[in-house]
Amino acid sequence: MAQISIPIPEEQINSAVREAAKELGLVPKSDLKGITWDINEFRKQCCGGKSANWVRTFIFDEFPETDYENGGWCIAPHKQAGTKGTTIFAYEATRWMEAHKYDIDWNARLANYSKSRRP
Numbered sequence: 850m851a852q853i854s855i856p857i858p859e860e861q862i863n864s865a866v867r868e869a870a871k872e873l874g875l876v877p878k879s880d881l882k883g884i885t886w887d888i889n890e891f892r893k894q895c896c897g898g899k900s901a902n903w904v905r906t907f908i909f910d911e912f913p914e915t916d917y918e919n920g921g922w923c924i925a926p927h928k929q930a931g932t933k934g935t936t937i938f939a940y941e942a943t944r945w946m947e948a949h950k951y952d953i954d955w956n957a958r959l960a961n962y963s964k965s966r967r968p
Contacts, residue, residue: 881943884940885936885937885939886936886939886942888905888934888937889901891939896908896946897955900959903959905926905927906957907953907957909926909927910926912952912953915945921941922937922941922942923936923937923942924936924937
């Protein structure tokens with residue numbers, strides 16, 4: 850039996866492999882390195898749309914390591930004087946959120962929190 854050989858250009862093979870990897874979710878849709886978010890983009894992308902006040906209370910306050918001054922990824926978590934607003938380094942934030950998603954009390958409510966914090 851004779852064998853037939855059909856040459857396929859390497860670029861076509863590479864293109865097909867890249868496309869298949871994308872379809873299978875093996876390639877990140879976007880690289881977040883160098884990207885910053887404001888509080889609204891962060892809460893939409895990483896916090897299921899929780900309010901900015903909720904994010905500040907139950908993520909930034911409960912986990913002080915997120916603060917840039919403590920080596921974290923969030924600059925001015927409470928809009929400190931001299932800053933335009935909260936700035937979040939998206940790449941670092943998404944990795945931290947993935948590692949701590951089970952440490953966050955996603956069912957916490959602001960009303961209950963403020964009452965329990967009163968002296």
